[in-house]
Amino acid sequence: MNDQKSDDPAAKLAEALPAxxxxxxxxxxxRPSAPVxxxxxxxxxxRSALMIGGVLGLAMLGYIPxxxxxxxxxxxxxxxxxxxxxxxxxxxxQCVQVCPVAAIKLDDVESGFGLGVPYIDARAxxxxxxxxxxxxxLACPTGSLTYRKPMSLATRSGMPLAxxxxxxxxxxxxxxxxxxxxxxxxxxxxxxxxxxxVQGKGFNGQTRGADFKGRLRYMDxxxxxxxxxxxxxxxxxLCNLCVTECPIGDAIRMAETVAADGRxxxxxxxxxxxxxxxxxxxxxxxxxxxxxxxxxAPWRG
Amino acid sequence: MRSFERxxxxxxxxxQRPQVIAPEVQQVHKLxxxxxxxxxxxxxxxxxxxxxxxxxxxxxxVVLIAxxxxxxxxxxxxxxxLEGSLTASRFVGFHLIDLNSALQVMLAHKHIxxxxxxxxxxxxxxxxxxxGRSFCSWVCPYHLVAEWFEWLHLRLAAKKxxxxxxxxxGTRTVFWVVFSLLxxxxxxxxxxxxxxxxxxxxxLIYGPSLxxxxxxLLLVFEVVYSRRAWCRYVCPIGLTYGMVGAISPVxxxxxxxxxxxxxxxxxxxxxxxxxxxxxxxxxxxxxTPIGPDCTRCGLCVDVCPSGALVFDVKGLNRxx
Numbered sequence: 268m269n270d271q272k273s274d275d276p277a278a279k280l281a282e283a284l285p286a287x288x289x290x291x292x293x294x295x296x297x298r299p300s301a302p303v304x305x306x307x308x309x310x311x312x313x314r315s316a317l318m319i320g321g322v323l324g325l326a327m328l329g330y331i332p333x334x335x336x337x338x339x340x341x342x343x344x345x346x347x348x349x350x351x352x353x354x355x356x357x358x359x360x361q362c363v364q365v366c367p368v369a370a371i372k373l374d375d376v377e378s379g380f381g382l383g384v385p386y387i388d389a390r391a392x393x394x395x396x397x398x399x400x401x402x403x404x405l406a407c408p409t410g411s412l413t414y415r416k417p418m419s420l421a422t423r424s425g426m427p428l429a430x431x432x433x434x435x436x437x438x439x440x441x442x443x444x445x446x447x448x449x450x451x452x453x454x455x456x457x458x459x460x461x462x463x464x465v466q467g468k469g470f471n472g473q474t475r476g477a478d479f480k481g482r483l484r485y486m487d488x489x490x491x492x493x494x495x496x497x498x499x500x501x502x503x504x505l506c507n508l509c510v511t512e513c514p515i516g517d518a519i520r521m522a523e524t525v526a527a528d529g530r531x532x533x534x535x536x537x538x539x540x541x542x543x544x545x546x547x548x549x550x551x552x553x554x555x556x557x558x559x560x561x562x563x564a565p566w567r568g
Numbered sequence: 569m570r571s572f573e574r575x576x577x578x579x580x581x582x583x584q585r586p587q588v589i590a591p592e593v594q595q596v597h598k599l600x601x602x603x604x605x606x607x608x609x610x611x612x613x614x615x616x617x618x619x620x621x622x623x624x625x626x627x628x629x630v631v632l633i634a635x636x637x638x639x640x641x642x643x644x645x646x647x648x649x650l651e652g653s654l655t656a657s658r659f660v661g662f663h664l665i666d667l668n669s670a671l672q673v674m675l676a677h678k679h680i681x682x683x684x685x686x687x688x689x690x691x692x693x694x695x696x697x698x699x700g701r702s703f704c705s706w707v708c709p710y711h712l713v714a715e716w717f718e719w720l721h722l723r724l725a726a727k728k729x730x731x732x733x734x735x736x737x738g739t740r741t742v743f744w745v746v747f748s749l750l751x752x753x754x755x756x757x758x759x760x761x762x763x764x765x766x767x768x769x770x771x772l773i774y775g776p777s778l779x780x781x782x783x784x785l786l787l788v789f790e791v792v793y794s795r796r797a798w799c800r801y802v803c804p805i806g807l808t809y810g811m812v813g814a815i816s817p818v819x820x821x822x823x824x825x826x827x828x829x830x831x832x833x834x835x836x837x838x839x840x841x842x843x844x845x846x847x848x849x850x851x852x853x854x855x856t857p858i859g860p861d862c863t864r865c866g867l868c869v870d871v872c873p874s875g876a877l878v879f880d881v882k883g884l885n886r887x888x
Contacts, residue, residue: 311736315736318797318801322743323743326747326761326762327758330754350755351677354677354757355673355679356673357656357666357669357670357673357760358655358760359657363774364642364643364651364652375778376781376782379761380761383655383779406658408652408656410679413681419679
């Protein structure tokens, strides 16, 4: 290191020995500090105080993105309420590792205190419950994702599901339901004018185009191996992808009404069993999606 | 009493001269009084027989890289041996949870589930056995990167292009207390947001993030302004593991009779205050265990030309 601080043995010898050899008396080693030393100490103190202020200030900047919750994120299934979720998540990413469709991602610095916390970008890759057992909840070591929320933690009305959601893929199993007590959001036809079904149109081809990387479990292809959505083209006289691809039973249906002129009108209708997984948002061929998941929204009836 | 003194030093106090020195130690100190010529001759003898080696450093780097690689490969190759990241993971299914991350979560969330408790207790026992702050030098990826940048700092300092600005070591204790209080009061794991350990570990496993910019900023600060500043003056993880290491049997031991008091060990050390005892006249016993703030990195063991610093496991001799 720097030479001036190195222990010149001879100097140390002269300095240390008289005090240390024999019974050194308490306080014998203390010399009155010279002005230079005092000034150095004062400088070090100021420097340290500034450093503490600087580091804490930078750390607390992380509060800004979460304060207004303007970066509302769709959290993985079983997530606690946002405040509890952020406080309990240990940012290890074990939920990321177990997800068979890689739906879960970790947030970056622009999310402040949300750094390293998992979220789902449903449009890019929704949770389709390919894992059958909600593996991310099983993987979570701190209970941020949980099957059954402890009584002491907050529950908003409209968040608990009326009954355990039926997983269509498990329909024929002995236990066809998902162990999930609360929704993570609710799907919502945000842009009905863009919806092909509302327009009375069909859909033919690859939804989301040839470059889309999202994957989905198709029971008619392979129960245990989700495939790329682009490898599974559709041919529908009336577009109903959001209804047919929804992994949950009784979560969405195609409502059919007859207009005054006798024409049939269609509109996807979200039902109370919607858990907010976002598969409808991912498969929606409209750009941007006509149907989207409102993250953390309760069921409003 | 002496272990209390070592704890005090870890929390930021300046090391004190010993008040009582054992009679046989006084004898050794007396014998070491000699003329400068004698001393130089002895020192030269030690230098001539010096064995420059990087044994412990190399072992440590291998372990550190292997552990972090195991995390990465467990995910990438789906071999599932060590799943998760450094903040929390599962080793072949057994929960492991970083003590400081666990503390932050427990204080912020105020609710402890069984898996969190089990993982924390396992890691606590693990690092009591393995030496506490040995987590820092043998596992923490930031430690390794900071070590490489420290080399750059020392090169530049030798050319007088930069100099080391020391902070008061008590700042780390202040940070530990403030980050704990912030977790309780705000309900956010505030420290995790800026922890380069967590950021680097996640980046190694889940891919790069913008947060790496913060890590780079820290490294630049350490190169141009203050040597190893994060590990020395800020990181509460180090202090948490330091407290665990206070009761660990694994430590470096100082042997007065082998020491020529050249101070090379203090120059390479991340926490030179723990080596205060190697200053001539400071040792109160023939053998002194180095304090809990020591990261057991072994740089001093490698650099000591006369074998005065050695790894030691308390009670192992009695066992064998």
